Amino acid sequence: MSAWNFIQRVELGSSTTTLALNNIPQTYDDLVIFYSTRVDNNTGDPSNFYFGTDSGNNYAMRMLFGTSSVGSAANANRLSQYNAWAIWWMQRDLSFANTFNNVSVYIPNYSSTTEYKTVSVDAVGEDNAAGSEKQIGAGIWRSNSPVTAVTVVHYNGNFVANSSATVYGIKRGSSGGVTVS
Amino acid sequence: MPTPTYISLATVNLTTTDASVTFSNIPATYRDLVLVFDGTASPDNNGNVQFNGDTAANYSDIRMIGYPTDLFTSSAETGNSLITGAISTTRTNIIMNIMDYSATDKHKTTISRVNNQALGVIARVGRWSSNSPVNEVRFFLSTSSMQAGSTLTLYGIGA
Numbered sequence: 001m002s003a004w005n006f007i008q009r010v011e012l013g014s015s016t017t018t019l020a021l022n023n024i025p026q027t028y029d030d031l032v033i034f035y036s037t038r039v040d041n042n043t044g045d046p047s048n049f050y051f052g053t054d055s056g057n058n059y060a061m062r063m064l065f066g067t068s069s070v071g072s073a074a075n076a077n078r079l080s081q082y083n084a085w086a087i088w089w090m091q092r093d094l095s096f097a098n099t100f101n102n103v104s105v106y107i108p109n110y111s112s113t114t115e116y117k118t119v120s121v122d123a124v125g126e127d128n129a130a131g132s133e134k135q136i137g138a139g140i141w142r143s144n145s146p147v148t149a150v151t152v153v154h155y156n157g158n159f160v161a162n163s164s165a166t167v168y169g170i171k172r173g174s175s176g177g178v179t180v181s
Numbered sequence: 182m183p184t185p186t187y188i189s190l191a192t193v194n195l196t197t198t199d200a201s202v203t204f205s206n207i208p209a210t211y212r213d214l215v216l217v218f219d220g221t222a223s224p225d226n227n228g229n230v231q232f233n234g235d236t237a238a239n240y241s242d243i244r245m246i247g248y249p250t251d252l253f254t255s256s257a258e259t260g261n262s263l264i265t266g267a268i269s270t271t272r273t274n275i276i277m278n279i280m281d282y283s284a285t286d287k288h289k290t291t292i293s294r295v296n297n298q299a300l301g302v303i304a305r306v307g308r309w310s311s312n313s314p315v316n317e318v319r320f321f322l323s324t325s326s327m328q329a330g331s332t333l334t335l336y337g338i339g340a
Contacts, residue, residue, distance in 0.1 A: 064247030
């Protein structure tokens, strides 16, 4: 039996401020979410995502990112611990038509009721013109509550139509005679 | 129904502290392996990975790290294990991909991410200098222990 299971996909039919995955079943062990997003402004503001209805200061993020513009050397930087109400990634300015940011999020033990939730984020944006950006991030949600919903909100604008989020559940188990000691 | 290709091979949820977890008798019927750790350690210590009981200096890696106050990149380093990164009392997750683990004609390469919001975010690529198929994966801490509530899971990805 496959450990990787499709749960749901949301694709926007029109511009809106949020992209939400709701009613996530608690029958799996880990979550993987893939985002394909574009926003309707060029300010480079972040997209934030939070769990359930928790808008309190219960999140923190540390990020390493690299940027490059056409004809320029690449730059690397890291973001100091970012305590906020959500975990976030930088939404790359996208002046080139039809290009979307690509983000993957891994949440082990999302259904746990006894442990905080760690998050692994990989994000990339490239617009074939002004530049590109790659980010990796380590996040934490300081809550023992299970993840039942994941909502993405752009800080200063809307997600455009065809922005999407797809979530998969990973179920642990044993197979093939592998032993653990 | 399509053939499942992402299979959970074994998993453990620690109920007591433990410095080492070993996955053995790994069948050679998949293409890649994925090792996922989520948990804590006390005191802070690096997680390490060894294959097939090989404790010799047959491992090398290169890494880039976003520390709280600095960036760090390394040239290739050789040692007797693949170091993943620091695990602390802040819950940490580690995802390691082991490509072509069952091949008998190539060294084994890994790509890993360590996500510790307090200590740093790390990306590493590693190599085990052996053409042997991986039939055992040991994850351990040298001078510390994983705490109860930590989980380790090994997945196989079919081609």
